[in-house]
Amino acid sequence: MMSQPRTPPRRRFGILVGRRRVWAISSIHADVGRLRTIHGAIERRLQPGDALVYLGNMIGRGPAVRETIAELLSFRSFFIARPGAFASDLVYLRGSQEEMWQKLLELQFAPNPAEVYRWMLDHGLAATLDGYGIDRQQGLTASRDGPVAITRWTNAVRSAVNGAPGHGNLLTALRRAAYTAGNELLFVHAGIDPTRPLTAQHDSFWWGGGGFLDLTEPYGGFVKVVRGFDRHHGGLQQAPFAISMDRGCGFGGPLAAACLTLDGQVDEAYEA
Known part of the structure; x- marks a missing residue:
């Protein structure tokens, strides 16, 4: 088992501290209508101690990029204004787009x-x-x-x-990956290279993905690794040490979202 490296710089990685559940949203590809529907579903089901990670590819392919970024900023304002919430509870990952x-x-x-x-x-x-x-x-x-x-x-x-x-600020505040502070859950865009530590992944985050669901042991000590883009758009797929959740939004498919508990279980899942 690869040991977890020392805590990476926060400017590169989002660290979710003291959260009980994490909502994750797969590749949006500027489909603002589906994003608004997913945001509505999450808003109705939020609990204290929830965090939120957008798994990259928020832009690209779709025509409504300005509207999508505006919706992301608007929901961020709502999300971090909740009692007991912090700005660090919401993370945008850098996707291939x-x-x-x-x-x-x-x-x-x-x-x-x-x-x-x-x-x-x-x-x-x-x-x-x-x-x-x-x-x-x-x-x-x-x-x-x-x-x-x-x-x-x-x-x-x-x-x-x-x-x-706010658009430029959002696009320059993206993280390479995010993880819960107790090393339970790791969130990435497309994949990881299991032979490399977290701080040495580089392009694997954006262009990897082959064999992602075939991990034979916990990567870096994490209970589960969760990704938001799958070039095959295979939907919500759960393996012993990995979860993939792309249904092809931007390619004719719906937008997927899931809420995960710290033991790596899917508590809730939605599509729009």
Whole structure:
């Protein structure tokens, strides 16, 4: 069994302290209607001591990115205003879509920016750019014109997002993973590499996932590892040491949410 590393920096990982249950929401892909329905279900069932983790891919693919981020911010305000709640009880994870967004803002450093940019457009980024009124073609032109042109364009992208209050702050406050302080539950976006410690996962969080449900022992001493994106969209699947909960929201399927107790059991599960 891999031993749990010393506590990672809080700026990289969300740490849920003193919570009894954790709600988790799978990849949203900017489907704000389904998100609002799930938020309504959670709001009616919240208990004192509950925490909430969004498992990444909040943006990408869907057309309502601005509305989705606004809904996330609105629900956050409600969630942390409850008696006994703290801001640290709610965590947004970085998914593959948010990782692409970060890479977009650093496009001037890519060795082949035009190729990277086109790949990201084809894998969900186009809808996010459209949602903020950003001209995709200008990005393609800039990616061919060199670092100065790319920097000028990515600065315009930042300005477009920062023009929506709170949006830029949310997209820069994402965590790589989250876990309960007693090492009961670990929440990730897509997968983990079981041969590496938590602090050395890197791209496995966003692009991994193969064999996720086949873990043969607790990873890092956690009771369960929970993920929110499955490229096969297999729904709520429970294995001895892992839980996968993606039903394909953004690909024609519903949005999934589940409430987990610290012993790794699913207390409640919902789809919208």
